[in-house]
Amino acid sequence: MEFILKLHSFLRWALVLLMLVSIVKAAISTSGKNPYTPSDRKRTLFTMIAAHLQLVIGVILYVSNGWSQNFSNMSATMKNGVLRFWTVEHLTMMILAIVFITIGNIRSKKMDTDGGKYKQILIWFGLALLIIIAAMPWPFRTELGRGWF
Ligand code: HEM
DSSP: OHHHHHHHOOOOHHHHHHHHHHHHHTTTTTTSSOOOOHHHHHHHHHHHHHHHHHHHHHHHHHHTTGGGGGGGGGHHHHHHHHIIIIIIHHHHHHHHHHHHHHHHHHHHOOOHHHHHHHHHHHHHHHHHHHHHHHHOOOOOTTTTTOOOO
């Protein structure tokens, strides 16, 4: 499971980087001046694939590392910050972020104009990134912090 955890940890940077590039490009392109190119489309797709991979790996870790068993004693779990983070907060917030990334991908595809496509990416990826930043076990977070890689 150590390898799976490392993969999950590493893949977060690939996801965050893809999202950052997509958001910056979208922010400077919503006016519609820049065409939405096949490479933009590919980046959006890769972002969604990376997010869904994180979901699959996360579920494997969640079950195999025993976090799902904490549901049997929810009152004790909710009282302990570290248990609550791994059992409830990280899971629900990251799933919400992945849903937003998926919505951004679908809605950008449906838009007729290039500016409209960029706008959908800016909104949904932007919201998702904020959630991911909030739900990340950053090294500086007391007790639940993990390494940078
Ligand atoms: C945007 C998606 C996600 C990101 C960026 C992310 C990020 C991270 C990071 C940075 C770690 C710490 C890795 C380490 O210790 O080196 C971690 C651990 C973990 N994540 Fe995620 N995660 C995501 C989605 C999910 C999802 C959807 C789930 C559950 C369904 C999940 C479950 C877990 C679990 C169980 C651990 C390991 C806790 C342990 O050590 O047992 N993650 N995640």
